[in-house]
Structures are given as structure tokens and as C-alpha cells.
Amino acid sequence: MDKLQRSERIAILTKIFADSPGKLFSLGNFTEMFKAAKSTISEDIDIIQKALEGFGLGTIRSVPGVSGGVFFVPSIGKERVYEILNSLCSELSKKERILPGGYLYMQDIIYDPYVVFNVGRIFAQEFIERKIDYVVTVETKGIPLAFATANNLNTPLVIVRRNSEATDGPSVNINYVSGSSRKLQTMVLSLKALKRKSRLLFIDDFMKGGGTARGIIELAKEFECEVAGIGVLIATAEPAKKLVDSYFSLLTLNRVDEENSVIDIRNGLC
Amino acid sequence: MDKLQRSERIAILTKIFADSPGKLFSLGNFTEMFKAAKSTISEDIDIIQKALEGFGLGTIRSVPGVSGGVFFVPSIGKERVYEILNSLCSELSKKERILPGGYLYMQDIIYDPYVVFNVGRIFAQEFIERKIDYVVTVETKGIPLAFATANNLNTPLVIVRRNSEATDGPSVNINYVSGSSRKLQTMVLSLKALKRKSRLLFIDDFMKGGGTARGIIELAKEFECEVAGIGVLIATAEPAKKLVDSYFSLLTLNRVDEENSVIDIRNGLC
Numbered sequence: 418m419d420k421l422q423r424s425e426r427i428a429i430l431t432k433i434f435a436d437s438p439g440k441l442f443s444l445g446n447f448t449e450m451f452k453a454a455k456s457t458i459s460e461d462i463d464i465i466q467k468a469l470e471g472f473g474l475g476t477i478r479s480v481p482g483v484s485g486g487v488f489f490v491p492s493i494g495k496e497r498v499y500e501i502l503n504s505l506c507s508e509l510s511k512k513e514r515i516l517p518g519g520y521l522y523m524q525d526i527i528y529d530p531y532v533v534f535n536v537g538r539i540f541a542q543e544f545i546e547r548k549i550d551y552v553v554t555v556e557t558k559g560i561p562l563a564f565a566t567a568n569n570l571n572t573p574l575v576i577v578r579r580n581s582e583a584t585d586g587p588s589v590n591i592n593y594v595s596g597s598s599r600k601l602q603t604m605v606l607s608l609k610a611l612k613r614k615s616r617l618l619f620i621d622d623f624m625k626g627g628g629t630a631r632g633i634i635e636l637a638k639e640f641e642c643e644v645a646g647i648g649v650l651i652a653t654a655e656p657a658k659k660l661v662d663s664y665f666s667l668l669t670l671n672r673v674d675e676e677n678s679v680i681d682i683r684n685g686l687c
Numbered sequence: 688m689d690k691l692q693r694s695e696r697i698a699i700l701t702k703i704f705a706d707s708p709g710k711l712f713s714l715g716n717f718t719e720m721f722k723a724a725k726s727t728i729s730e731d732i733d734i735i736q737k738a739l740e741g742f743g744l745g746t747i748r749s750v751p752g753v754s755g756g757v758f759f760v761p762s763i764g765k766e767r768v769y770e771i772l773n774s775l776c777s778e779l780s781k782k783e784r785i786l787p788g789g790y791l792y793m794q795d796i797i798y799d800p801y802v803v804f805n806v807g808r809i810f811a812q813e814f815i816e817r818k819i820d821y822v823v824t825v826e827t828k829g830i831p832l833a834f835a836t837a838n839n840l841n842t843p844l845v846i847v848r849r850n851s852e853a854t855d856g857p858s859v860n861i862n863y864v865s866g867s868s869r870k871l872q873t874m875v876l877s878l879k880a881l882k883r884k885s886r887l888l889f890i891d892d893f894m895k896g897g898g899t900a901r902g903i904i905e906l907a908k909e910f911e912c913e914v915a916g917i918g919v920l921i922a923t924a925e926p927a928k929k930l931v932d933s934y935f936s937l938l939t940l941n942r943v944d945e946e947n948s949v950i951d952i953r954n955g956l957c
Contacts, residue, residue, distance in 0.1 A: 424694045424731075425738035431698045432744050435705035437801060461694075468695035474702050516856040522879055524855075528846060530838035531707060557826045557846060558854075564831045568800035576798060576827060584828075585794075586786040609792055 426451050426461050434465070434477065434489035438541075439571025443486040462487055473497065490545065491569050493538040501535050502667055502684040509651075509668070512678040519675045527622045527650065528561055536667065537565025540620060540648045543665055544570065547645045550615035551575050553637075555604060555629055562650060563620040570618070577636065581605040589639045596626015596660045604632050606640075616645040624649040624666065627659030634661065652685065696721050696731050704735070704747065704759035708811075709841025713756040732757055743767060760815065761839050763808040771805050772937055772954040779921075779938070782948040789945045797892050797920065798831055806937065807835025810890060810918045813935055814840065817915045820885035821845050823907075825874060825899055829891040832920060836890050845887075847906065851875040859909045866896015866930045874902050876910075886915040894919040894936065897929030904931065922955065 421429075430447065447458045466477040473494030479487045505526065514522045526532055540562070549570055554563035555577045567574040581588050585607040595602050611617075619633045634644045652659070652666035671681040691699075700717065717728045736747040743764030749757045763771075775796065784792045796802055810832070819840055824833035825847045837844040851858050855877040865872050881887075889903045904914045922929070922936035941951040 428735040428738040431701035465698040468698040528844040574798040
């Protein structure tokens with residue numbers, strides 16, 4: 418292959434970084450790939466860093482030493498976060514979303530890759546300093562959001578099941594009481610799923626009473642792990658007191674008024 | 688903001704394309720963003736296209752006309768596909784993965800964002816010409832793979848459930864017989880989940896008898912939709928005759944020999 422121009426190398430490097438947030442690349446990877454000097458690659462990376470930072474799209478950090486290298490840290494600007502949350506609010510307020518029983522239909526939103534990646538970036542940005550080892554969710558509706566968050570934090574995803582399966586192997590089962598319906602529920606997680614003494618980030622699509630998050634904290638204890646963060650897309654305004662003390666929610670659902678076809682949902686970060 | 692250099696614009700454009708495969712951007716978006724002439728942006732995009740193509744990372748296609756623009760089509764080179772599948776085979780052959788009953792523990796693999804995105808790219812590349820409207824999966828273990836595929840094809844993801852939930856709204860339920868265990872199973876999908884006359888791609892982590900895929904074809908009919916493709920990460924060699932005629936599988940599981948601790952799994956594309 419011919420030697421590439423700077424702008425061509427920059428396109429390729431940026432694509433590689435964007436595809437693997439948090440993944441450490443040694444400069445040697447790139448000098449070989451491009452048949453270019455280390456100093457040339459360093460300059461390329463400086464340009465990428467400056468450009469992405471300028472547009473609030475993330476930055477490149479370096480780790481010194483022999484086993485060091487560079488990695489991409491995604492980010493998302495404050496204005497862009499507000500734009501995303503406001504557009505979610507207006508989409509979620511459409512009255513045709515009201516289901517019998519006052520539930521809100523939102524599967525088209527929480528499974529939409531474009532929305533989900535943006536929300537994943539917001540969660541990742543919020544929790545990146547907490548040294549998360551795993552992103553954890555409970556099946557099913559929070560899985561895409563949790564997966565996108567795990568991708569942006571460069572951690573594995575762990576999915577807690579409602580029933581045990583042969584393909585889990587030996588597992589830990591716990592029972593807990595749902596915060597809103599007071600129903601007894603079960604959570605199951607394979608014993609192989611978590612390294613002991615890990616730090617977990619729990620991500621879910623929706624929080625009402627906080628029972629599921631509480632259950633995850635209990636489950637984590639059985640693995641000698643700690644829940645170092647809780648992020649949910651939507652939290653209900655009522656009950657104001659949840660079963661967990663601290664959580665980060667992007668939207669607040671004040672009320673679904675079935676009779677008058679009104680959904681009152683707000684940006685939760687204002 | 689100062690006017691940017693070409694290499695800075697290229698870093699930003701590449702990041703934007705990489706984040707949103709298949710999403711159409713008008714050149715006007717970019718001329719405004721960079722305060723640059725259309726011809727300048729076109730040249731930038733040509734450079735990105737050439738560079739990414741040269742490294743088998745994808746290409747940029749354009750749509751002519753007033754409502755036209757450019758969009759990124761991800762791809763993954765043949766060599767890279769083989770590299771990924773071979774490394775998956777050697778990882779999945781480790782004897783400590785054998786579970787009681789001859790099952791294979793693979794949650795760490797199928798929930799790993801790095802693996803999952805690579806596999807999603809392979810699926811997307813295989814099915815991109817089939818005009819897929821939705822990527823569909825059945826909960827739970829195939830969800831990350833299906834989500835990554837949907838992201839790469841720029842389609843919504845649809846998750847079929849095992850039980851109906853209040854948050855689905857009115858739904859279609861079907862019963863089907865599992866291909867391997869001959870057990871009666873249920874599938875549920877919200878009536879709002881699919882537009883009629885759509886083309887679906889079914890993605891799952893594992894196929895034995897093909898009963899689940901068969902069930903999805905039946906379910907699709909209730910929505911007047913067509914299953915235009917089936918992709919699975921692993922298909923078992925036995926039974927050779929599945930309940931569906933045509934599917935694309937990346938790995939073939941020949942045998943899990945619990946007694947002698949041997950897992951025989953092969954690259955299915957050779």
C-alpha cells in the first residue's frame with residue numbers, strides 16, 4: 418500500500434477510536450499499520466484530539482510507559498444533551514402513547530439505536546470517573562441502553578435474568594419486593610458473571626419505586642460487589658422517596674392522565 | 688470558532704459518520720457546521736471515503752437530489768471476519784465453558800461490546816442489500832447482537848417477549864414448538880411494534896432446531912411482514928435439518944463432549 422496522506426490517516430484513526438471507546442491502542446499498532454514514524458502518528462492524534470474536543474465529541478487520553486498508549490474518551494456537550502432530552506420529552510408526550518392502565522408506550526424509543534447511543538453517551542459521561550467494572554441491567558427493556566453505556570465505558574455488560582436457565586450454569590437467585598406493586602420478584606445471575614470486588618453501574622429504562630435497583634444492590638452483595646452508580650432514562654415523580662438513595666435520571670415523568678390524554682414528562686437535568 | 692483545517696474537519700466528519708451508520712446527512716449540515724464551501728466538504732468526504740475503503744472499514748455513498756446527501760456504509764474486510772471468527776472459536780473451545788448438561792457458557796462473549804459490534808458489522812454486511820426495515824430478536828441473549836446489527840443497518844430494533852406486559856399495549860401472541868426440546872413456547876409482540884408489509888431480519892445468538900426462527904416467521908405473518916433474512920452467531924451441526932430453510936450462521940458447534948471436556952466449534956463461513 419502507498420504511504421497515506423495525513424488526512425487519510427486521520428480518517429482511519431478517528432474511525433478506529435470511534436468504534437472502540439476506552440480501548441487502549443499502542444502507538445506501535447499505528448506506526449506499523451501506516452508505515453509512519455511515531456512522531457507523525459503523535460501529531461495525527463493531537464489533531465484528532467483538538468478537533469473532537471472543539472466539537473464536544475470526546476477526547477484522546479494517553480497512558481505513559483511501555484504498556485501504555487492512547488484511548489478515546491467519548492463525550493457529549495451540555496447543549497447537545499439538552500437538545501436530546503427535550504426532543505425525547507416532546508416525542509414521549511404524544512397522547513397516542515398512552516396505553517390502557519395509564520402506561521406509556523416507549524419501545525420504539527428505547528430500542529432505537531440512534532436515541533439509545535446518545536443516551537448511552539450521556540450515562541457514560543456521568544459515570545466515567547467512578548471506575549466502573551461492569552454495566553448491569555435486568556432483562557428486558559433496559560438492555561439496549563445498558564449495552565450502549567457499556568460500549569461507551571468499555572466495560573462488559575451483565576444481564577440479570579428473571580428465571581434461571583441451563584445456559585447460566587450455577588447461579589445466585591434472590592427474591593425482592595417490587596417498590597411500586599409490592600409483588601415478590603426474582604432475580605437470577607450466573608456465578609460466573611461477575612468478578613468479586615467489582616464496581617457496578619446499574620442502568621435501566623424506568624424507575625418507579627426503586628425496587629429493582631434495591632434488588633440489584635442486594636444481588637451485588639452476594640457477589641461481594643458494589644453498586645457504584647444507578648442511571649435510569651425515566652424516573653417517576655411519585656413516589657418521591659425511592660427505595661434507593663441516589664440515582665441519576667434523565668427524564669422525570671410527572672403524570673400520565675389517561676382520562677384527559679395528557680402526559681407530563683420533563684427534562685430531569687434542569 | 689476559527690476556520691478549521693482539512694485534517695480537523697476530517698476527524699469530525701469521520702466521527703459523525705462512524706456514530707451513525709446509514710444516517711443521511713445533507714452537505715448543507717456540514718457547510719454550516721464548518722463555515723466551508725460545498726466543494727471543500729465534498730473533497731473532505733472523498734478523502735474519507737477513499738481512506739476507509741482502502742482499510743476495509745466502510746464507504747460513503749451519496750444520494751443525489753434536493754433531499755439527498757451522504758451516508759456511511761460500514762463494512763468489515765474478509766480477513767478481519769476470519770480473524771474475529773477464529774478468535775471466537777478458540778475462546779469458545781475452552782473447556783471451563785462446559786456447563787452441567789453439556790451447555791456452553793458464553794454470556795461473557797455475547798454481551799461483550801467489542802465482540803458484539805464486530806459481529807453486528809458482519810451481519811449488517813451480509814444483509815445490507817436486502818432492504819431490511821427492522822431487526823428482530825427474541826429476548827434475551829440475542830438482544831445485544833441484534834441491537835448492534837440494527838445500529839449498523841440503521842433500522843429500529845424490535846424485541847419479541849416471552850410473556851405479555853402492560854407496557855406492550857395490545858399485542859399478538861403466538862404459540863410454537865421449540866425445534867429441539869419440542870416444548871410449547873409463547874411469543875408476544877406489541878401490535879404497535881411493526882409497520883405492516885415490512886421486511887425483517889431475525890438475529891439470534893444460537894440455533895439448534897430452528898424452532899424460534901420458525902416461530903418468528905409465523906409471528907411476522909400476523910403483522911403481514913416478511914422475514915427477509917436470518918442470522919445466528921452459532922448453529923449446531925445437529926440436527927442438520929433445521930425448521931427453517933435458509934439461515935446465515937457464523938460458527939458451527941459440532942459437539943460438546945462433557946465427559947472428555949471437549950468443545951468442537953468451527954468457523955462456519957469456511
